[in-house]
Amino acid sequence: MKQTTTPPATAQRLDIEFQVPMTHRLRFTQDVLGDQFSELLALLETSDDKPARVQFWLDETLLSARPDLKQQLRDRVAEHPQQVELASNVQVVPGGEAVKNDVHILERMLKVMNAADLDRRSYVIVIGGGAVLDAVGFAAAIAHRGIRLIRLPTTTLGQADSGVGVKNSINLFHKKNWVGTFATPWAVINDAELLETLPDRDFRAGFSEAVKVALLKETELFEFIHANAAKIQDREWSVCEPVIRRSAEWHIRHITQGGDPFEALEARPLDFGHWSAHKLEVMSNFELRHGEAVAIGLAIDVLYSKRKLGLSAERAGQVLDCLRQMGILLSHPTLLEVDTLFGGLEEFRQHLGGRLTLTMLTDVGNPLEIHEVDDAAMRDSIRELIATVSE
Known part of the structure; x- marks a missing residue:
């Protein structure tokens, strides 16, 4: 008896790209x-x-x-x-x-x-x-x-x-x-x-995010913040207001014009310094303010960028000096728990998915994405930060 076979059904596919109109006010x-x-x-x-x-x-x-x-x-x-x-x-x-x-x-x-x-x-x-x-x-x-x-x-x-x-x-x-x-x-x-009623500690700590976006986007903004860091610590509004405004503008531009507002791609450059910051907050039982943890995270990644990616020692020193002049805390006992801290790398990767992608710096305004971390160099960077802030 002759057997017949039925050809497999052809799959039907319909892929339509679309955009949702939104306004960020x-x-x-x-x-x-x-x-x-x-x-x-x-x-x-x-x-x-x-x-x-x-x-x-x-x-x-x-x-x-x-x-x-x-x-x-x-x-x-x-x-x-x-x-x-x-x-x-x-x-x-x-x-x-x-x-x-x-x-x-x-x-x-x-x-x-x-x-x-x-x-x-x-x-x-x-x-x-x-x-x-x-x-x-x-x-x-x-x-x-x-x-x-x-x-x-x-x-x-x-x-x-x-x-x-x-x-x-x-x-x-x-x-x-x-x-x-x-x-x-x-x-x-x-x-x-x-x-007006924000405590000084919280007022200062918030400027770590302005430093972050300046390091990623605009040399002139970083140099302005560095030159006026002591005035920011003293809450001189004529200095603080333009820094807050410029930082907010850069964040919105990145979100609305950067092509990845909902972080569907590999990288999330606005989280520069955050892989360790998020972990440090949890490790400190949130004793660290988010802005303080970000400042520490920035310092760690800047020192790593100096070791591995060609960021100049002068620039790295300027970043640490800027954060310290603003009066932001750059040390915490949890920094000594390096093995636990390194767990933040995998948590950071999971949060976005795919392979690990971190943003580092070759210079101010020149971010670079990396997918692997030199464990020894990162540990040395953490040790250097601890030694620097204890001087």
Whole structure:
């Protein structure tokens, strides 16, 4: 009997590239919760002649320094009933990494958003430090698959870097930012007055991210920061304001024009110095501020770049000198736990996927991607940093 065979079915494939139109809105103000409240109102869209519904979330640390803030927000909203209304009471969450370390806080945030009947055209307005922006932003990003988020960063780090980014997250499994989303905020407002109550330690530490982006993008900016590092430590606003502004602009340009806003490719240059920074934060039980950990991470990678990639000793020295003159902590006992610290390399790789890709420097403005780390040279770089800061 003759056997017949049926040819295999032809697979059908349809691949269509597409782009999602987005707008990243950034505003710089002097007192947005006071005389310039109109700048916030201008960002809110009304629907069917009804006022925009907003839910405010406050950093508990900020509220402790400004106990009148809740009432101030209620008063401002009440002055403009046709443009904006409160969807609920003003909400408060713990400041710092505490808000990111407890998944039950995330659950509470979602319950509150649900109870207020927020929808995709409502607004979550979060006022706080980077960790609070991350956590509340994550809740807003997953509620209804995305509620409009307006960030008002209250730290120099948030205004110069994380607050203008497109990431939201919480920590899990003792790993930094393990759970999160990419979501473009509806708007970001960098307000000078909101930095007034920021403690000196946190004010200074935030400028490590400005140093980072300057090292990657602009020699002139780095040299300006280095020349004025002592004035930054003294909080001279005429110096600090243009540095924060320029850093924010560079971060937004990279996100919107760099071709990889959601980190789908191998490299993430804006995380220069961060492979060790994220690990150091966890190892120190978050005693280290993020900005301090980034400063240490930058110092380590700059010294490694000097050893392995041709960065001049003069440039490396300038970077360390700049960070120290700004008064940023460059040492911590966890640096001695080198084997544990090296675990940050694999965690960093896993976070992005694929092969390990780190950004290093051959000179200011000339980043270089590497895929392997010379273990001995990196250990020597860490030892050199420890020796340098102890002199």
